[in-house]
Amino acid sequence: MQKFFFRKLKEVLGRDRAASDLAARFRAFQAVLDGNNRTLEAMTEMGEKLGGDYLFDVNYTKSAYVHLHTAISDSLRNFNLLTGHQYPQLGNTLTRIDGLVQRMLTSAEPLSALLLVFYPEITWDLAEEVGGKNYHLAEMANSLNLRVPEAFAITTAAFAAFLRHNGLEERLGGLVTADNADLAKLRAAILLGDFPDDFRASLAVALEKMRDRLGNGATLAVRSSAEEEDGDFSFAGQFETVLNVPCKVDEVLAAYKEVVASLFQVNAIAYQRQLGYELGKLKMAVGCVAMIEARASGVIYTVASGKDRGRMAISAAWGLGKGVVDGLIDADLYTVVKGEIPRLVERRIGNKAQMVVNRGKEGVEILETPVDRRQIACLKEAEVLDLARQAQAIEAHFKTPQDIEWAIDTTGRCYILQARALRVEELTEETAQSLKTAEPTGYPVLLRDQGVVVQRGATAGKVFLLQHLDELDKIPKGCVLVARHDSPLFVQAIPFLNAIITDIGASTSHMASICREFNIPTVVNTGQATVVLKHGQEITLQAGEDGAVVVYDGIVQSLLREERQTGAKLRELYEFRRQKYIMRYIAPLNLVNPLEQEFVPEKCKTVHDLVRFMHEKSVQALVASAERKGRGLGRFFGGQNALRRLALPIPVQLLVIDMGGGLCSGTGKKEVDFAQIASVPLRAVLAGMLSPGVWQSEGAALRGADLLSGMTRAADFAGGGDGLAGYNVALASKEYVNMSLRFGYHFNMLDCYCSDTPRNNHIYFRFVGGAAAITNRSRRISLMAQVLAEYGFALKAKGDLLVGRLSGLSREEIEKILSQIGRLIGYTRQLDARLDSDEAVATLSRRFLAGDYRLDL
Amino acid sequence: MTKHSIMFIDDEKIVGDMAKLSFEQDGYEVETFLDGESALERLQEKRFDVVVTDMKMKGIDGLEVLRTVKKLYPGIKVIMITAFANLDVAIEALRDDVHDFFPKPVKIKELKASVKRALGEA
Numbered sequence: 001m002q003k004f005f006f007r008k009l010k011e012v013l014g015r016d017r018a019a020s021d022l023a024a025r026f027r028a029f030q031a032v033l034d035g036n037n038r039t040l041e042a043m044t045e046m047g048e049k050l051g052g053d054y055l056f057d058v059n060y061t062k063s064a065y066v067h068l069h070t071a072i073s074d075s076l077r078n079f080n081l082l083t084g085h086q087y088p089q090l091g092n093t094l095t096r097i098d099g100l101v102q103r104m105l106t107s108a109e110p111l112s113a114l115l116l117v118f119y120p121e122i123t124w125d126l127a128e129e130v131g132g133k134n135y136h137l138a139e140m141a142n143s144l145n146l147r148v149p150e151a152f153a154i155t156t157a158a159f160a161a162f163l164r165h166n167g168l169e170e171r172l173g174g175l176v177t178a179d180n181a182d183l184a185k186l187r188a189a190i191l192l193g194d195f196p197d198d199f200r201a202s203l204a205v206a207l208e209k210m211r212d213r214l215g216n217g218a219t220l221a222v223r224s225s226a227e228e229e230d231g232d233f234s235f236a237g238q239f240e241t242v243l244n245v246p247c248k249v250d251e252v253l254a255a256y257k258e259v260v261a262s263l264f265q266v267n268a269i270a271y272q273r274q275l276g277y278e279l280g281k282l283k284m285a286v287g288c289v290a291m292i293e294a295r296a297s298g299v300i301y302t303v304a305s306g307k308d309r310g311r312m313a314i315s316a317a318w319g320l321g322k323g324v325v326d327g328l329i330d331a332d333l334y335t336v337v338k339g340e341i342p343r344l345v346e347r348r349i350g351n352k353a354q355m356v357v358n359r360g361k362e363g364v365e366i367l368e369t370p371v372d373r374r375q376i377a378c379l380k381e382a383e384v385l386d387l388a389r390q391a392q393a394i395e396a397h398f399k400t401p402q403d404i405e406w407a408i409d410t411t412g413r414c415y416i417l418q419a420r421a422l423r424v425e426e427l428t429e430e431t432a433q434s435l436k437t438a439e440p441t442g443y444p445v446l447l448r449d450q451g452v453v454v455q456r457g458a459t460a461g462k463v464f465l466l467q468h469l470d471e472l473d474k475i476p477k478g479c480v481l482v483a484r485h486d487s488p489l490f491v492q493a494i495p496f497l498n499a500i501i502t503d504i505g506a507s508t509s510h511m512a513s514i515c516r517e518f519n520i521p522t523v524v525n526t527g528q529a530t531v532v533l534k535h536g537q538e539i540t541l542q543a544g545e546d547g548a549v550v551v552y553d554g555i556v557q558s559l560l561r562e563e564r565q566t567g568a569k570l571r572e573l574y575e576f577r578r579q580k581y582i583m584r585y586i587a588p589l590n591l592v593n594p595l596e597q598e599f600v601p602e603k604c605k606t607v608h609d610l611v612r613f614m615h616e617k618s619v620q621a622l623v624a625s626a627e628r629k630g631r632g633l634g635r636f637f638g639g640q641n642a643l644r645r646l647a648l649p650i651p652v653q654l655l656v657i658d659m660g661g662g663l664c665s666g667t668g669k670k671e672v673d674f675a676q677i678a679s680v681p682l683r684a685v686l687a688g689m690l691s692p693g694v695w696q697s698e699g700a701a702l703r704g705a706d707l708l709s710g711m712t713r714a715a716d717f718a719g720g721g722d723g724l725a726g727y728n729v730a731l732a733s734k735e736y737v738n739m740s741l742r743f744g745y746h747f748n749m750l751d752c753y754c755s756d757t758p759r760n761n762h763i764y765f766r767f768v769g770g771a772a773a774i775t776n777r778s779r780r781i782s783l784m785a786q787v788l789a790e791y792g793f794a795l796k797a798k799g800d801l802l803v804g805r806l807s808g809l810s811r812e813e814i815e816k817i818l819s820q821i822g823r824l825i826g827y828t829r830q831l832d833a834r835l836d837s838d839e840a841v842a843t844l845s846r847r848f849l850a851g852d853y854r855l856d857l
Numbered sequence: 858m859t860k861h862s863i864m865f866i867d868d869e870k871i872v873g874d875m876a877k878l879s880f881e882q883d884g885y886e887v888e889t890f891l892d893g894e895s896a897l898e899r900l901q902e903k904r905f906d907v908v909v910t911d912m913k914m915k916g917i918d919g920l921e922v923l924r925t926v927k928k929l930y931p932g933i934k935v936i937m938i939t940a941f942a943n944l945d946v947a948i949e950a951l952r953d954d955v956h957d958f959f960p961k962p963v964k965i966k967e968l969k970a971s972v973k974r975a976l977g978e979a
Binding site: 054055056059575 | 867869870871872874875876878879938940961962963964965966968
């Protein structure tokens with residue numbers, strides 16, 4: 001008897017823990033959402049203040065960052081509670097990001113003490129250590145899978161170690177007042193410098209590796225890679241490059257010293273002054289890059305001219321690229337129209353009288369080109385287009401026009417040797433002054449003062465009216481994307497867009513952050529853009545700082561010219577750039593689609609990534625724990641009067657667990673009806689399920705299995721010994737519902753948060769099962785997918801499993817979609833017997849969306 | 858037409874640098890100073906139309922700049938910007954006939970509008 005009593009007590013206490021655990025998890029979930037919100041708000045605020053429209057100082061940046069860091073830390077702490085520390089990597093990532101930001105804020109030394117890094121090991125957080133040029137080249141190999149030569153970087157930490165070893169650090173401090181003679185002395189001291197032992201030793205190891213990979217005869221180009229080189233500024237031609245350096249320690253060290261010394265050449269110092277550098281602060285990394293035996297090489301400008309951003313220019317000549325870069329040779333010139341399928345539209349064959357060739361130890365030599373090759377095109381059309389595609393990928397990745405060097409070796413392999421930002425011509429001051437903000441005449445106004453300006457700017461292009469998310473990869477470059485909702489999935493297209501206009505959306509959404517980061521003029525929440533603007537129509541969008549929005553019919557050149565000149569020069573302030581660079585570790589979003597394999601903690605590189613990851617995984621964790629705790633709790637909650645049977649006029653038996661505010665107060669003890677549901681999302685989905693015509697119970701639709709399980713399982717919950725196992729359960733609070741519905745072999749799971757803050761809102765919908773033949777089951781999935789896609793769900797379907805996610809919509813939108821899901825649940829429950837052809841799927845999904853729920857075909 | 862001249866005083870270089878670039882684009886002549894002392898010295902040699910000063914600086918602070926300018930060059934308009942906006946300071950500045958008062962970060966467009974008003978252009 002006593003034994004029995006204790007067993008019973010233990011059981012009850014265990015359930016108590018389980019229940020309070022669920023409540024605690026729910027609180028943690030809400031705290032994650034809250035922390036994420038504050039983080040996104042702080043991020044938006046910082047992005048705005050550091051964007052060039054405000055005068056700010058370092059104190060502002062510091063305090064704004066502290067605010068942001070506190071918010072994301074709160075979020076992470078609660079996330080760890082919620083998930084039971086399932087993703088410890090996130091904490092490490094935040095620490096790394098914090099380290100990088102602090103370093104930017106305090107101009108501290110790099111964190112890493114690495115002296116050498118091979119390109120494949122160059123990760124996002126090593127950008128400063130390896131310098132701009134190395135980082136860009138490695139990034140093209142590592143992120144874009146383009147072919148770049150074998151290479152390693154000698155880091156800025158190695159640079160600092162070299163200077164320290166030779167007692168040169170203090171001399172850098174005196175550079176501000178240095179004259180040309182002082183600079184010459186400094187360069188001489190560098191050229192005579194000696195190397196620390198570990199520097200030599202690690203170089204020896206790296207060079208042995210290079211010889212193993214490339215053969216003993218291989219040579220290297222030893223090139224500068226200063227902090228910002230090839231970033232906002234190219235430093236083109238400022239520093240030394242030593243070609244054809246054998247893979248031997250002494251030779252490479254000698255070349256290294258030459259390159260490092262060039263940092264202190266008179267012209268290079270002048271350039272640094274111009275860019276607002278504090279002299280002596282610029283650190284130089286060096287790249288050791290395998291030389292390519294080039295059959296032909298050249299340069300690509302991804303924007304052929306300031307007037308036409310839709311075309312790129314590719315120049316090519318025989319041999320090494322030096323001839324083209326230095327403008328020595330009358331090179332071939334290929335003009336390509338950019339696009340999903342680039343087109344070669346013009347080919348001008350140069351008279352290439354000379355070519356630059358590699359002469360091994362003797363360096364490079366300019367030779368006469370054999371007469372029969374002079375007027376032959378260096379590139380076949382296929383090669384031109386291949387280069388064009390690579391160039392487009394590079395431009396899209398770095399988000400600005402690029403100046404790219406390439407080479408094709410004697411075996412026909414194409415290498416990217418360098419990519420840097422291309423400055424496209426800007427307007428002169430006089431023309432800028434003459435343009436005033438008068439309203440343009442002769443252009444009909446299509447929209448005025450509707451919507452919320454996410455990113456200001458004036459821009460023009462053809463409207464691309466997005467109907468379905470799967471059209472995203474069809475969007476042409478340079479168009480104005482017009483869509484019903486905003487979506488973070490647009491990120492794949494955003495770099496190519498001129499503007500985005502949506503009917504619905506918020507200025508704090510993920511997409512909005514991305515648009516600001518990419519500087520894409522964006523207006524959301526216009527209510528009717530998709531109705532007013534026509535696919536293919538040419539329009540001009542003027543989105544003002546003050547929130548004024550005007551959309552004109554046609555291309556208004558005067559507005560566009562004016563836009564280009566404002567605020568352009570601030571980039572030339574080093575301190576401004578440095579503060580702004582902090583945003584690189586905060587704002588970009590790399591994790592876009594939660595259904596992709598890339599959606600893993602290891603891929604989080606920015607604060608925004610962390611927010612996105614935590615949001616997604618919090619939902620999953622809450623769903624998982626609600627599913628787990630939903631079983632075995634029946635009596636406990638029953639005892640607390642929190643569990644009710646829901647009486648509905650349809651054959652669905654559902655138990656509701658009230659987690660706070662889910663039911664109206666003063667409800668009956670055991671049973672409630674629809675009118676007593678206070679939970680916003682539960683009400684919405686039930687309203688859909690109760691829609692007239694949806695719940696067809698007549699005829700063949702209700703089959704044996706459905707009847708048996710769907711209708712009988714809810715029976716008498718109070719008497720059951722197995723808690724809630726197998727019952728249909730909804731956990732509900734005022735703004736949240738997690739509902740599991742099983743009909744025979746069909747299983748629906750819905751998790752939804754629906755509040756007045758759109759950013760917090762999400763719908764997660766999962767559907768599995770079905771007893772019919774597999775083809776019919778897949779057809780049902782396909783029908784559901786077609787309907788859900790209509791509402792912008794991110795969907796994943798496999799066999800008879802369908803997972804859909806949607807977030808960031810307003811409460812009204814969520815309610816509307818939930819009702820539709822309710823209808824869909826009822827409608828598809830009995831569907832697969834009917835779906836004997838793909839045409840039937842198309843017909844029925846069309847009908848369903850039109851509100852016609854008849855099943856007969 | 859001669860250019861209007863503006864003096865910017867802020868102990869953080871980036872503020873003056875950004876202001877200089879932004880205002881020069883609009884055709885103003887701009888000089889920047891990192892402290893009140895050197896700014897007041899320069900005022901003895903050159904007449905400026907508007908002085909924009911940071912509030913909190915080592916040595917001569919913004920309020921002192923304001924008072925000195927008002928006493929010695931009453932025609933010059935002074936605009937104050939400060940990261941430490943508090944009511945007392947604002948009231949004191951107003952009492953000393955400050956033309957305008959902005960918390961940092963300040964929107965460049967608003968500062969430009971204020972300068973225009975100070976010059977009687979708007």
